[in-house]
């Protein structure tokens with residue numbers, strides 16, 4: 107399939123969601139209604155067991171966080187980064203709107219899933235975070251993390267859990283979240299989804315859930331968490347054109363020390379949705395997009411992947427012809443260098 111075809115398909119997908127939004131805007135009583143909100147909320151409710159077990163885990167970590175040594179903090183970071191990565195499996199657009207909740211505890215299966223992480227640059231992400239501590243432990247200089255969100259429901263919850271851990275462990279000082287300004291790819295996060303998640307947790311009768319909900323509301327109020335929803339994220343453009351098309355957003359991202367891009371669609375836009383050779387360097391596929399150090403956390407759901415070792419794609423294809431689209435494999439792919 108030529109590369110123009112996959113890019114054209116991305117335009118069609120983006121156009122479709124814009125038309126849904128347009129239809130709603132033309133029906134005044136419904137113009138604020140998110141047609142996908144019921145599905146998103148159901149996926150959150152259906153993941154309750156996993157959410158509660160993760161709340162309990164995070165609660166225990168927060169209780170002892172000031173006494174953890176560096177290795178313990180690193181181990182916890184690795185674990186929660188993987189939870190956040192696999193949260194991207196719970197996507198309503200890959201399941202065509204059908205239920206795709208997280209039923210089991212997200213922590214128990216992590217070891218078995220390690221072999222499915224085709225590229226794991228966790229060490230480079232950790233080094234970026236650690237750099238701040240090493241350089242100047244008592245520095246008042248702010249380390250800013252940005253998270254370009256993907257799906258609401260369980261995935262958003264895992265993003266907020268990682269964000270809480272990074273803030274509480276003082277690895278980062280401020281977190282900026284980027285969501286969508288309109289209902290998008292069925293389950294993508296809007297501001298209403300963030301508010302829904304925080305309010306529902308606050309109202310829970312489970313101790314740690316309500317405590318975390320209240321903490322997250324105060325982070326959003328005191329500015330340690332900031333939510334943005336620039337229109338660019340709902341345009342079909344590849345990210346290498348962001349600087350020209352949305353210079354204000356590019357300038358905002360340049361203020362970040364590290365940007366996490368969640369999910370498959372962000373990966374497609376980072377790499378221009380081209381059919382790159384699988385061994386192409388990530389930096390090459392980014393085509394000059396480099397507002398800051400960045401990392402993609404992505405379960406593979408579309409037919410592209412760069413940065414693999416020679417021969418790896420062939421081995422994967424022989425073992426599982428659907429490896430690029432099944433959502434069973436994932437990458438934690440980091441780039442710090444400008445090409």
Ligand SMILES: O=P(O)(O)OC[C@H]1O[C@](O)(CO)[C@@H](O)[C@@H]1O
Nearest residue numbers: 197199200369370371372407408
């Ligand atoms: O929610 P994610 O991880 O961005 O996945 C979205 C992906 O799902 C699909 O809509 C269907 O698999 C892809 O076209 C798209 O890239």
